[in-house]
Amino acid sequence: MGGGSAVPRYSQIVGELRRRIEAGELAPGDRVPSTREITRQWGVAMATATKVLTELRREGVVHAVPGVGTVVTAVPTNPAATTPASTPARSPASASPVGRAARPARSAAPARPGAPSDATAGGQTGLTLARIVHAAVLVADAEGLAAVSMRRVAAELGVATMSLYRHVTDKDDLLVRMMDAAIAERPLPTEPPPGxxxxxxxxxxxxxxxxxxxxxxxxxxxxxxxxxxxxxxxxxxxxxxxxxxxxxxxxxxxxxxxxxxxxxxxxxxxxxxxxxxxxxxxLDSEEWMDTQESAFQSTLDGGRYPGLARLAKSGYxxxxxxxxxxxxxxxxxxxxxxxxxxxxxxx
CATH class of the missing domain: 1.10.357.10 (Tetracycline Repressor, domain 2)
Incomplete structure (x- = not known):
């Protein structure tokens, strides 16, 4: 067998970062190097650095967290090895943000403590206000508030849409209850500090x-x-x-x-x-910024914004x-x- 072509530079970097993750040097929730940090550490172009993070996200090894960057995903690097064939592997987009344990799929999520389980066809027996609010919060957490509707929440619970109106007046009422439940998750200490x-x-x-x-x-x-x-x-x-x-x-x-x-x-x-x-x-925020870099740099080259030009060189x-x-x-x-x-x- 003849000598094959050299491994692409981006693949080498992907392999190194994957090795760090598998070895536990980068734990779930840890931030991986940004595109700018990759260009500095490995001396590659921004396009190559972007390709590295894109490939790791495609593999499900990392995911983007708004305002934080790209972090290690709290799921196995090879989901097929531990996930039953009948259960689809979770996508990177559904992985948990920094500091949060991976949330189980909604179809398998247990009811809140004290909530009765669905004992009859259609789940009507176990329908409670707490379960409705909990389901709505899960939808909002995963897909945003725009995804929350009475029909969608009913579908998540496996009940008729109209059955929700025995517990909540309308979507506005549901939203207030969602906010109340979310804030109540973290009560303030019983006693405040002295200062x-x-x-x-x-x-x-x-x-x-x-x-x-x-x-x-x-x-x-x-x-x-x-x-x-x-x-x-x-x-x-x-x-x-x-x-x-x-x-x-x-x-x-x-x-x-x-x-x-x-x-x-x-x-x-x-x-x-x-x-x-x-x-x-x-595109995550880093990838979007990469697409704007050339236009931004050409604007700064004129010398009209020296402070921003210095910042662009050092990076932020x-x-x-x-x-x-x-x-x-x-x-x-x-x-x-x-x-x-x-x-x-x-x-």
């Missing part, structure tokens, strides 16, 4: 985590027409009490609360819009978690000044 700043950090980070867990939640919440969501009231009360303890009046404390809430909510809305954009274009990897933390601390610094504290590092 006002630490207390606000706890609430803000916990809310950001909820928005990450449920990307549809931030766009669903309204600032100007707030829905009555019982589980969310605990967050408002938590922040108000922390600021009242430092002497802020009701109006100022509530304004501060809304400012903090809308900062977190506004940033989190990028999670859902990025997911929708990726679904429509077939957008990290929504880092952006959230930076903005949170600056907001709290501002509140510390309002409270007359010279040292903004603590409560």
């Amino acid at each position: 006002w700043r630490e207390a606000l950090e706890v609430a803000a980070r916990q809310l950001w985590g909820l928005f990450r867990l449920h990307p549809w939640l931030a766009p669903a919440l309204s600032l100007t027409r707030p829905q009555l969501i019982t589980s969310a009231l605990a967050y408002s009360e938590w922040v108000l009490e922390a600021l009242h303890a430092r002497g802020l009046d009701d109006q100022t404390a509530f304004t501060a609360h809304l400012t903090l809430l809308n900062y977190i909510r506004g940033l989190a809305q990028n999670l859902e819009t990025e997911r929708e954009a990726e679904a429509q274009s077939g 990897d957008l990290d929504l978690d880092g952006l959230f933390e930076f903005g949170l601390q600056r907001l709290l610094d501002g509140l510390a000044t309002l409270l007359g504290e010279g040292d903004t590092s603590g409560g």
Whole structure:
């Protein structure tokens, strides 16, 4: 047998990253090198780096998480080896984001604790409000809020659409209950930390985590027409009490609360819009940026934007978690000044 052609460079890099994943050096949820990092580490062109991540996603080894990047998928690298022939392997798009265990397929998902199982044809016997809300949340988590309809939720539960109306008034009612259930998943601690700043950090980070867990939640919440969501009231009360303890009046404390809430909510809305954009274009944020690089660079070459030109040379990897933390601390610094504290590092 004659000497074959050399292994393509992108295949070598794919093999190296696959080896790291299989060896556990890159665990499920860990971020893999971005296209820019691949170009630096292996000295290849951006097109080659993009091809590397595309191939790994095609294999189901990695998947994109909005605002984080491309991460290792929490499923076996060879699903066919462990998945029964009758059960289709999960696609990369349905894999779990960073820090979340893989969710079982909805058809196999157990009912919430205490919910009766379907004992008769059509599942009508076990239909409860909790199961309806749970099914709707799963659809929204997997496919976005636009995919949630009364008909779709009924289909997920294997019941007639009209049977849902014995438990919820309409889709708006269902949405409020979905938000209430999602926020209730992460109750605040029984006792807040002693300092006002630490207390606000706890609430803000916990809310950001909820928005990450449920990307549809931030766009669903309204600032100007707030829905009555019982589980969310605990967050408002938590922040108000922390600021009242430092002497802020009701109006100022509530304004501060809304400012903090809308900062977190506004940033989190990028999670859902990025997911929708990726679904429509077939490109994750890094791949889309690659398609814009030449046009962006030609604009910067004119010398009109020297600051951006310097940044383009050094590179900038957008990290929504880092952006959230930076903005949170600056907001709290501002509140510390309002409270007359010279040292903004603590409560």
